[in-house]
Amino acid sequence: MKKRTKLTIAGISILAGALILSGCTASFCSVKDKAHILYAFDYGVTDYYDAEHKPEGAKEVFAGNPNIYYVEGVPSTSSGIGKTNKDAASAKIAVPTANYYLKLDQLVLEEALLASDPTVDFTTVTYATAIQALDDFGYLKFGGDIAANAKGKEVLWDHWTVLNDRLRTMTEDPSSGITIDDLPTNDYIALYKKDMNSLISGYRSCIAIATDDYGYYGYANGLQYRDGSKVSVEIEAKDWGYAWKKGFFEGLLVFPIAWLTETFVRGFKSGGVPGGLAQLLAIFAITFIVRSLMLLVTIKQTAGNAKMQALQPEITKIQNKYPNANTNNYEKQQMAAEMNKLYKKNKINPLSTLLVMVVQFPVFICVWGALQGSASLSSDSIFNLHLSDSINGVLFNGANWANGSAPTALVLFLLMAAAQVVSMLLPQWIQKIKRKSVASLGKNPAQNDQQNRMKMFTYIMMAMIIFMGFTLPSAMGVYWFVGALYSIAQTLIIEKVNNRKSKKKGR
Numbered sequence: 001m002k003k004r005t006k007l008t009i010a011g012i013s014i015l016a017g018a019l020i021l022s023g024c025t026a027s028f029c030s031v032k033d034k035a036h037i038l039y040a041f042d043y044g045v046t047d048y049y050d051a052e053h054k055p056e057g058a059k060e061v062f063a064g065n066p067n068i069y070y071v072e073g074v075p076s077t078s079s080g081i082g083k084t085n086k087d088a089a090s091a092k093i094a095v096p097t098a099n100y101y102l103k104l105d106q107l108v109l110e111e112a113l114l115a116s117d118p119t120v121d122f123t124t125v126t127y128a129t130a131i132q133a134l135d136d137f138g139y140l141k142f143g144g145d146i147a148a149n150a151k152g153k154e155v156l157w158d159h160w161t162v163l164n165d166r167l168r169t170m171t172e173d174p175s176s177g178i179t180i181d182d183l184p185t186n187d188y189i190a191l192y193k194k195d196m197n198s199l200i201s202g203y204r205s206c207i208a209i210a211t212d213d214y215g216y217y218g219y220a221n222g223l224q225y226r227d228g229s230k231v232s233v234e235i236e237a238k239d240w241g242y243a244w245k246k247g248f249f250e251g252l253l254v255f256p257i258a259w260l261t262e263t264f265v266r267g268f269k270s271g272g273v274p275g276g277l278a279q280l281l282a283i284f285a286i287t288f289i290v291r292s293l294m295l296l297v298t299i300k301q302t303a304g305n306a307k308m309q310a311l312q313p314e315i316t317k318i319q320n321k322y323p324n325a326n327t328n329n330y331e332k333q334q335m336a337a338e339m340n341k342l343y344k345k346n347k348i349n350p351l352s353t354l355l356v357m358v359v360q361f362p363v364f365i366c367v368w369g370a371l372q373g374s375a376s377l378s379s380d381s382i383f384n385l386h387l388s389d390s391i392n393g394v395l396f397n398g399a400n401w402a403n404g405s406a407p408t409a410l411v412l413f414l415l416m417a418a419a420q421v422v423s424m425l426l427p428q429w430i431q432k433i434k435r436k437s438v439a440s441l442g443k444n445p446a447q448n449d450q451q452n453r454m455k456m457f458t459y460i461m462m463a464m465i466i467f468m469g470f471t472l473p474s475a476m477g478v479y480w481f482v483g484a485l486y487s488i489a490q491t492l493i494i495e496k497v498n499n500r501k502s503k504k505k506g507r
Contacts, residue, residue, distance in 0.1 A: 025369030026246040029206035031154040035143035036233035040218030042080035044105040050127035062122040096184040112137035205378035207258040215378035257370035265376040275380025287482040371475040383408040387475040419484035
């Protein structure tokens with residue numbers, strides 16, 4: 001197998017490994033968090049009104065209570081129910097009646113009111129009280145019910161199952177207003193759960209240091225509206241103990257990085273910085289801190305790489321002495337011996353670059369998990385771009401070109417890609433300049449092969465980062481852009497220091 005083919009396979013393997021490992025950082029979303037997000041996608045079908053604004057035909061929610069009314073709704077096409085009903089029609093699965101959704105909404109409202117005030121009197125509940133209760137506790141529609149779980153733990157969908165069992169029991173009472181024919185079939189229930197879980201599966205922004213409303217989820221802008229916009233939901237605060245239960249790297253790196261991100265965002269915002277800009281500044285700070293700590297950990301290896309760059313003229317001279325090292329074993333051995341002698345004299349380990357990568361890779365995965373998990377980064381926007389959205393997801397949505405988020409995503413991607421190209425190719429450009437200062441005795445196949453392998457590896461890594469920057473949350477695009485600027489500055493500073501040392505030696 002040709003070396004170029006091997007390198008290509010290796011590059012593809014690295015990319016596949018990165019994509020696989022990206023899922024190794026666990027989601028920090030709790031059952032309560034997921035229940036809140038689910039409720040944003042399915043807030044029900046019932047519209048509520050007060051006495052002053054009730055439309056014609058509105059009915060009392062609670063018999064004898066003139067404060068709050070409802071209108072029998074139908075599943076919105078822009079909701080989780082609407083998606084499932086569309087899928088059910090395609091699969092020829094029977095859809096529940098509108099009466100089922102209405103009765104389910106009634107139970108959810110009652111549960112929310114009781115959670116808000118266990119002594120509530122349904123005959124005196126006001127419209128404002130009901131809406132506030134749904135805002136605060138409507139998520140219980142999906143949240144766990146400890147009493148219903150033998151293990152004593154909250155489990156997603158437990159309470160939804162309890163509510164549906166109550167509806168099934170109600171069908172036995174003719175005065176309840178619901179029959180067995182109104183209820184969903186087992187096939188519909190399975191499809192509904194699958195669709196709803198799919199809708200929330202990509203949301204992982206649940207690392208918060210303070211319980212608050214974050215993000216923008218679902219389709220509704222309030223429980224009584226259907227305008228297609230999204231809402232923030234409550235995300236529980238997480239602590240370090242919670243993170244360690246998620247995994248080793250989650251506790252060691254993911255949570256501390258996310259904690260710093262959250263702290264910076266909240267600090268900047270408390271100082272009057274707008275939300276989107278606060279997020280941007282937070283990522284700048286996180287990138288500088290992470291890259292600086294990595295530099296401290298790998299300082300010896302980084303210094304070795306810098307020495308290799310400084311020794312490039314001497315390396316080139318050795319390679320020029322053995323133009324046939326690629327085919328002649330004697331010359332190959334002699335060149336290797338001289339190279340090893342040069343490395344040993346200057347205390348350089350040629351494999352130090354690999355060691356740096358071994359350290360960088362898990363850190364990169366953890367930064368990825370932290371920025372993806374940061375609750376604050378899922379809120380607000382910068383030039384209409386939410387940093388929790390992927391660049392490709394924004395670019396491929398036509399509506400985003402009208403609201404301005406797609407142009408912002410495109411500019412970010414181009415800046416990130418350009419910065420990565422410069423940062424990764426700059427060392428090679430510097431080495432090329434240094435090699436030109438050494439007179440060549442002729443073409444050296446061994447030298448050319450080595451240079452080609454380095455170029456191929458660099459191109460593969462560069463393409464991998466640019467591709468992943470295109471598909472990952474925009475926050476990672478910002479991280480890679482700032483990180484590339486950091487690398488460029490580091491390379492130029494090291495080169496300047498090496499040049500000064502070389503001039504001193506030449507005196």
